[in-house]
Amino acid sequence: MRLAHLALGLILLAGTLSAQPAIEDRHVYEGSSPTVLRILSTADLSVFDPYLAAFHRANPAIGIDYSVVSSADLARMIRKGAAYDLALSSAMDLQFKLANDGHARRYRSEATQALPGWAGWRDLIFAFTAEPAVIVIAQDALAGLEIPATRRDLITLLREHPGRFRGRIGTYDVRKSGLGYLFATQDARATDAYWRLSEVMGRLDPELYCCSAQMIDALVEGELVLAYNVLGSYARDRLAASASDALAVVEMEDFANVMLRTAIIPRQADAPELAGAFIDHLIGIGLRSAAGSWPLPALSGIDAAQAAGFGPIRLGPGLMVNLDRLNRRNFLRAWENAVRQGADAPAGAAPAARENSAPPRK
Amino acid sequence: MRPLASIRQRLTFLLAGVAAVLSILSWLTVSEFARRAVGRAQDNVLAASVTSIVETLRAEEGEVQLELPYSAFSMLGAISEDRVFYRAVAGGLLLTGYGDLPEPRPEPPEPGGVVFATADYVGETIRMASATRIVAVAGNRVPVSVTVAQTTTGITQVARDLSRMAALLSVAFFCIAVTLSAIAARASLKPLSEIAGAVARRGPSDMRPLRRRAPAELSPLIEALDRLMLRLAGSLRRSEDFIAEAAHRIRTPLASVRMQSELALGEARTSSDRARLRLIIRAVDESSRSAGQLLDHATVAFRAEDLARDPVDLSKLALRTADAIRPTATMRDIEISLRADPALVSGDAVLLDTALRNVLDNAVKYSPVATDIHIAVGVEGGEAFVRVCDQGPGLGGGPLDALTERFRRGETAAGHVGSGLGLTITRDVLRAHGGRLILSNRDPKEGGGACVSLILPSA
Amino acid sequence: MRYLLVEDNAELAAAILKRLMLDGHAVDHAGSVAEAQDWLETASYDLILLDVMLPDGDGRELLRRSRADGGTPVIMLTARSQICDRVSMLDQGADDYITKPFDFSELEARCRAVLRRRGGSPRNEIAIGTAFFDPSSGRLRKGNETTELRNRETRLLEALARHAGQVMSKERLLDSLFSFDADVTENAIEVYVGRLRKRLEGTDARIETVRGLGYRLDLPR
Numbered sequence A: 001m002r003l004a005h006l007a008l009g010l011i012l013l014a015g016t017l018s019a020q021p022a023i024e025d026r027h028v029y030e031g032s033s034p035t036v037l038r039i040l041s042t043a044d045l046s047v048f049d050p051y052l053a054a055f056h057r058a059n060p061a062i063g064i065d066y067s068v069v070s071s072a073d074l075a076r077m078i079r080k081g082a083a084y085d086l087a088l089s090s091a092m093d094l095q096f097k098l099a100n101d102g103h104a105r106r107y108r109s110e111a112t113q114a115l116p117g118w119a120g121w122r123d124l125i126f127a128f129t130a131e132p133a134v135i136v137i138a139q140d141a142l143a144g145l146e147i148p149a150t151r152r153d154l155i156t157l158l159r160e161h162p163g164r165f166r167g168r169i170g171t172y173d174v175r176k177s178g179l180g181y182l183f184a185t186q187d188a189r190a191t192d193a194y195w196r197l198s199e200v201m202g203r204l205d206p207e208l209y210c211c212s213a214q215m216i217d218a219l220v221e222g223e224l225v226l227a228y229n230v231l232g233s234y235a236r237d238r239l240a241a242s243a244s245d246a247l248a249v250v251e252m253e254d255f256a257n258v259m260l261r262t263a264i265i266p267r268q269a270d271a272p273e274l275a276g277a278f279i280d281h282l283i284g285i286g287l288r289s290a291a292g293s294w295p296l297p298a299l300s301g302i303d304a305a306q307a308a309g310f311g312p313i314r315l316g317p318g319l320m321v322n323l324d325r326l327n328r329r330n331f332l333r334a335w336e337n338a339v340r341q342g343a344d345a346p347a348g349a350a351p352a353a354r355e356n357s358a359p360p361r362k
Numbered sequence B: 001m002r003p004l005a006s007i008r009q010r011l012t013f014l015l016a017g018v019a020a021v022l023s024i025l026s027w028l029t030v031s032e033f034a035r036r037a038v039g040r041a042q043d044n045v046l047a048a049s050v051t052s053i054v055e056t057l058r059a060e061e062g063e064v065q066l067e068l069p070y071s072a073f074s075m076l077g078a079i080s081e082d083r084v085f086y087r088a089v090a091g092g093l094l095l096t097g098y099g100d101l102p103e104p105r106p107e108p109p110e111p112g113g114v115v116f117a118t119a120d121y122v123g124e125t126i127r128m129a130s131a132t133r134i135v136a137v138a139g140n141r142v143p144v145s146v147t148v149a150q151t152t153t154g155i156t157q158v159a160r161d162l163s164r165m166a167a168l169l170s171v172a173f174f175c176i177a178v179t180l181s182a183i184a185a186r187a188s189l190k191p192l193s194e195i196a197g198a199v200a201r202r203g204p205s206d207m208r209p210l211r212r213r214a215p216a217e218l219s220p221l222i223e224a225l226d227r228l229m230l231r232l233a234g235s236l237r238r239s240e241d242f243i244a245e246a247a248h249r250i251r252t253p254l255a256s257v258r259m260q261s262e263l264a265l266g267e268a269r270t271s272s273d274r275a276r277l278r279l280i281i282r283a284v285d286e287s288s289r290s291a292g293q294l295l296d297h298a299t300v301a302f303r304a305e306d307l308a309r310d311p312v313d314l315s316k317l318a319l320r321t322a323d324a325i326r327p328t329a330t331m332r333d334i335e336i337s338l339r340a341d342p343a344l345v346s347g348d349a350v351l352l353d354t355a356l357r358n359v360l361d362n363a364v365k366y367s368p369v370a371t372d373i374h375i376a377v378g379v380e381g382g383e384a385f386v387r388v389c390d391q392g393p394g395l396g397g398g399p400l401d402a403l404t405e406r407f408r409r410g411e412t413a414a415g416h417v418g419s420g421l422g423l424t425i426t427r428d429v430l431r432a433h434g435g436r437l438i439l440s441n442r443d444p445k446e447g448g449g450a451c452v453s454l455i456l457p458s459a
Numbered sequence C: 001m002r003y004l005l006v007e008d009n010a011e012l013a014a015a016i017l018k019r020l021m022l023d024g025h026a027v028d029h030a031g032s033v034a035e036a037q038d039w040l041e042t043a044s045y046d047l048i049l050l051d052v053m054l055p056d057g058d059g060r061e062l063l064r065r066s067r068a069d070g071g072t073p074v075i076m077l078t079a080r081s082q083i084c085d086r087v088s089m090l091d092q093g094a095d096d097y098i099t100k101p102f103d104f105s106e107l108e109a110r111c112r113a114v115l116r117r118r119g120g121s122p123r124n125e126i127a128i129g130t131a132f133f134d135p136s137s138g139r140l141r142k143g144n145e146t147t148e149l150r151n152r153e154t155r156l157l158e159a160l161a162r163h164a165g166q167v168m169s170k171e172r173l174l175d176s177l178f179s180f181d182a183d184v185t186e187n188a189i190e191v192y193v194g195r196l197r198k199r200l201e202g203t204d205a206r207i208e209t210v211r212g213l214g215y216r217l218d219l220p221r
């Protein structure tokens, strides 16, 4: 028992010692009353502003304090009891584990009731977008070659034309990005091609990124010709903005991950009703039938993916498997072996294991 | 005496009660069954989960290695939306998972088996499955125990949903059963009410057996009824026969005495003998008449109790009664005339005949020789009437209705044989039929006399 | 007239027999159903007086049979006075009934009534001088002229005619007017005799008053 306590202390210490939660961006929408809805989110402000603005227009009395952090930081902060009313994250596994470990509040409304079964769990966690992972590829890098439709095609392309891609492939650093880790683990589970693809990419000296946005920036700037497992929604937005057709967004036909962006109301929320109202607002948009001009895809967009035979990543205890300390260690070891062949850092020392090892709940 | 609740009600309540008990029992059974089945399902999944994890245990690089298969947890998500916890402990040290999960037991059982336990954790009830396996690490045998736990909230909810469904079904079953019970009760009692109806519809003197097809359970009742009817008919016949026999026994010698007296009267020489013989004859008449009237009176009371309701035309009845009495009237040179319009009433013809006969008897008896009696029959203001008017002395000056009292004889009675029961009988018959008797005297200027009216509701 | 009396009480039967025979009728007597049947098979009757209760059966049984062979009028003698019985006897086809004990004059009256109704009474006229008198119908025939006497006159004339030439006391005449009614006094006899004298005018019969004794019908020799 004492040993357990010691282990616990050490882990907590490690938690506090690791980098201060880095609030990447923050915006406050002033309300006419002192009530404020504090949201912690992984969605970039640029992407999410329309959602916030719409809510603010409808409820001008309520102020909104919106902070953007990485998914791993978000999970850790909520776990430690940071004072937020709502947590929106793209890392389904981390969100799920927060809910499973009792860090989320129950919420039930007409809107949540309208959600399809796969878009929620136990009135604790609610999905409001369904966003597929895609590859983005620069047309000129292909130079007449066919756009790969499956991972097998992609492997062949990379193998046959290593020159074109060396050093110009971007993908998530799964050690740092919660979403990247989620996509990678789901890929690994869903298709055998994943590890071969990782090895092939690893040989081509890939660039690793924390976030989709940066990866797309690099593509637009021409530093990259291929980005693997980017959020399609981000990619399309940016491509639409740059108005260039030099980049192609490709959804893999053999298998495509569809991530559900989810919301939970943290246990420590001060204004759970406000948070509930905001969730209703998000679900309302997520279940819209008309396309609209919202930056993030609707839940209803899932139908196409389902028709192709693969649904969204399932919100369920299965997600916790990859967050297990030992599983994560093993996965990262395998991933480093594949992607960082002979590269800088040895696997174990990766400073990535931040929130991942399922710290005991307190 | 307050009647007991009807058999139909009792039967319905009884059947409904049985249905209610069965409904509740079946609901309890189904609920318990659902709870167990769901619990069993959860245990099975937990066992499968923990087993699939334990199977990944191995030693690598001097460490215990473990891999959580995706299916180990995803299968737990398949039965309900319950929270999942797990832990792996190697040689007393936490390997991975939730360190503060309750110990399933101080000492996990022998390797291979899966033990279950229920405990409280994070404010919810959890069900735990644990399995232990020995892993050889660098020559040491390290026992590794893996526990997978799941809250029971969702599973309980599933059981509760099933139970609610069972409750709904039970209520529906109960409602249907009650309706069917009511129908069944009514149907099975139908023969009984039919028999009751058949008995009630019978006339007062209908003593025939019931002759009715009835369910086996009712045939003793029918037989008993038939036997009772037979006995009743028998005893009625016997008492009638007895009275008839008694009357015969008394009247025949009386007749003989009267006859002999009359003969003797014809031969008697002295007037004192004749006077004596007349007294005898008078006494004989007096007693036979009284006996007859008393019997009639009793018969009227008996028959009025359960009055027959046959259609009777008073005009025909009056005609027949007048014919029967006419020879007696002729003996006194009394003419009986009749003006009869049809007048239909419903009632007992025998009793009505007796009523009229008594009135006519009086008219003939109290009227002087060589007078007329007039009978009128008809309908007046919705009422049927028979009016008998004579040219006799009238009914006297006293209160007329007093003449209908039992054994009451009037001022005019002196010297006439009578019992004072005639008008009483008539009044009783009329009353039993819902009618009345009106006694009146005719105007002396028009020759006087009595008028007796029998009034009956016309049919 | 030929009567069949069916009556099991011997004294009563004897008394009735005697009375009927005094009136000049031929009467056979049967004491049981069987005996009555024997009589009915051998002779034919104008009227049957039938007791209801007989030692070997019910008189009504006999009644039904005599009805069946179509004919002889029946008067029932009954000790039953119950109202239902009265009705049932008539229903079963008796022409009339009389309840015991009865006034013989009433029986006679009923017999006459029945015979008249059946139209079956043969003339049974008594000669009164030049006139003829039928006591059963009350008709008095003088030459071509027929007068109908009232009942009491008939009974009085019958009594006088049957004892023609004999003195009949007022008392006896009163008795023959039957009915031991209180309203019939000996004075009434005088009234009736007066009426009868008027009726007999034009015949050679006359009713003599015998002072202190009574009356006598005198017929010419």
Ligand SMILES: Nc1ncnc2c1ncn2[C@@H]1O[C@H](COP(=O)(O)OP(=O)(O)O)[C@@H](O)[C@H]1O
Pocket (backbone or CB within 6 Å): B358, B362, B363, B366, B367, B390, B392, B393, B394, B395, B396, B403, B404, B408, B409, B410, B411, B412, B413, B417, B418, B419, B420, B421, B422, B423, B424, B450
């Ligand atoms: N038609 C009538 N004329 C005169 N008096 C009558 C007549 N009817 C009835 N009464 C008188 O009413 C009394 C009661 O009649 P009832 O009840 O028939 O008895 P009863 O046996 O004396 O005739 C008689 O005693 C008689 O005085």
Ligand SMILES: [Mg+2]
Pocket (backbone or CB within 6 Å): B358, B361, B362, B418, B419, B420, B421, B422, B423
């Ligand atoms: Mg009377």
